[in-house]
Amino acid sequence: MAEKAAPSPLARTVLQQCVGARLQVEPAGESSEGRWVEIHRGMVIYVCFFKGATEEILPKMVSALLSLRACESDSGRLVSVLDLPGSILLVPQATLGGKTKGCGMQYHGNIGKEDGLRLYSHLVTLCREGLRDGAAAGSGAGPERDGARVMVQHGTYGNRQVLKLDTNGPHTHLLEF
């Protein structure tokens, strides 16, 4: 296929494979360390939507993210997170949409908060369905790994994303849609 000038993307994602990741979904209080979600082996996906993005792009995004051979299997072969099978941690990350201006970042291209929240919530739902259905041929209760159910976890849109990441080599990928 001939190279053509890429149009501005509607969504930007950064993927990192992990052996474990923890994300704070409720800020710490005076007497608590907040609420955290956690995944074991799988993939962390940072997500940012741009102006003009609609629900239309979501099925294509989910299909690409779930089927991309970006995870190392036990034998070192690259497989999709579906085939691993692994879990997914979705992290809203508006900073990914920034453009440098001088020493600062500007976010004029980012989607508005309400639209972004709606798309992000729908993305989480579709990833859950995809992960469940994609390995449905296996056990009836859904895919498992090392005796634990694989799952989709996610951060709270608009919040600070306090993240702790443990990798065996993140193999960072950039995917735009």
Add this chain to the structure above:
Amino acid sequence: MAEKAAPSPLARTVLQQCVGARLQVEPAGESSEGRWVEIHRGMVIYVCFFKGATEEILPKMVSALLSLRACESDSGRLVSVLDLPGSILLVPQATLGGKTKGCGMQYHGNIGKEDGLRLYSHLVTLCREGLRDGAAAGSGAGPERDGARVMVQHGTYGNRQVLKLDTNGPHTHLLEF
């Protein structure tokens, strides 16, 4: 400034602020857990060079990376890693140069290994000089934070980058050059 079709980048970086990060720079042996480098507060920078990249782009890259207001100060203000002052962990990350083809990734645009190693090594040197000089107005011994000298650490080009990352919100940024 009018929007123009962006030319293909010569280098791609992804930045994440961190409160701590550890990177394995020598693989674990049978009786050791390998050799690790570590930074405390500062920035992790994943780096990939494309074909056509030369030493010419390095000064501009270093200047942008060191002066970008991408780190939160104690008061929550966004400051550069120089002004924080914070440390830097450079991570070679060839996967960042990938393009999807079907469910796989292709790396036809990535720079060759020898050229990449040379550019990466030079980038490390320039970041070290920049971090030292940028805060030279302070103490004679170089910038410090919480009593510890800020520093540039880096992964070994061509190796697996086993990374453990601890953040207070990574604020992931994409910068291309």
